[in-house]
Amino acid sequence: MVEITDRIHEDALPGHESKLEPKPEWQPRYRSSDRLKDKVAIVTGADSGIGRAVAALFAREGADIAIVYLLEDDDAAETKRIVEAEGRKAITIRGDIGERAFADTVVQQTVDAFGKIDIVVNNAGEQHPDEDITDISEKQLRRTFQTNIFGMFFLVQAARPHLKAGAAIINCTSVTMYQGSKELLDYSSTKGAITAFTRSLSENLVGDGIRVNAVAPGPIWTPLNPCGGASPEKLEHFGESTPMGRPGQPNEVAPAFLFLACDDASYMSGQVLHPNGGIIVNG
Incomplete structure (x- = not known):
């Protein structure tokens, strides 16, 4: 197994939320209605960004959280504090x-x-902008697929024996x-694979009462963007095209993750939700 500290990125991924300005908004916007009361959720990439916001909201709705993260111990500790402040339990798992x-x-x-395990949220991902396809090294290509789609396969395979009827997987x-980039x-290619994985896994598991859905965010302010190689000029206008x-x-x-995780979405599987600032996409 490759030691995490030995991994070499072409940028500063995954990035510290604690160092990001302005800080992303993770705080849940409403009171609990116990939609995940006494559930247990695994959330990958839960140290920051979307993963932290999901962990915080799931905890407010009554879930205990396994916070899975790569390197940022301080961010993971903060997410753990957030979950515990909601009166729920949390563990951090680094790797x-x-x-x-x-x-x-x-x-x-x-x-x-x-x-x-009641809920698996496959959220962790990485991206590396390149202007030309010839700039993408084999190492980067393999690494992006390894994290973004292989990791989902591995986690679902490991969790499958513990998932019972009523469980939910959200990718x-x-x-x-949908738009391309x-x-x-390489990043957008993995996201195409994730959508196909979601639809196919839904067909595979729906007969056992396990729902599989996905969320397709648009431009969201998280550490992935400034730490994923975006230029200062691009960051200055980030999201303005929506x-x-x-x-x-x-x-x-x-x-969107909460809706798909709870019984509100009991008749939904193989679907994708699109919180993207109003961008119209097909399917």
Whole structure:
């Protein structure tokens, strides 16, 4: 297994939310209605961004959280504090979700701590902008797929024996799957794979009472953007091309994950929700 500290990125991924200005908005916007009372959720990439907002909202709705993250110990500790402030339990699990053995570790530690798994949120991802396809190294291509889609396969495979009827899996795809992205060729390709994975896995598991859906965010203000190689000029106008004329905040995306995780979405599987600032996409 590759040691995390030995991983070499072409940028500063995944990035510290604690160092980001302005800070992303993760705070839940409404009071609890116990929609996830006593559930247990695994959330990957939960140290910051969308993952933190999902963990915070799930905790407010009554869930205990396994916070899975790569490197940012301070951010993960803050997410744990947020969950516990909502009166729920949390554990932090540090490692590379692209490694199959680590997925087994995540599941085992979650079951050891909470006794079950009800919800799996596959949120962790990475991106590396490149202007030309020839600029994408084989190492980067393999790494992006390893994190973004292989990690989802590994975690679902590890969790599957513990998922019972009523369980939910929610995957994070992207608007780039539908629109394409000229500077994110490998990233948008993984998001296309994630959407196909979501639809196919739904067909595979729906007979067992396990729902599988996805969320396809548009431009959301998280550490992934400034730390993923975006230029200062691009960041200055980040999200302005959406019909709403601004980037979204993580707490504007988290409710889509909550809806798909709870019984409100009991008749939905194989579907994708689109919190993207008004961008019209097909399917």
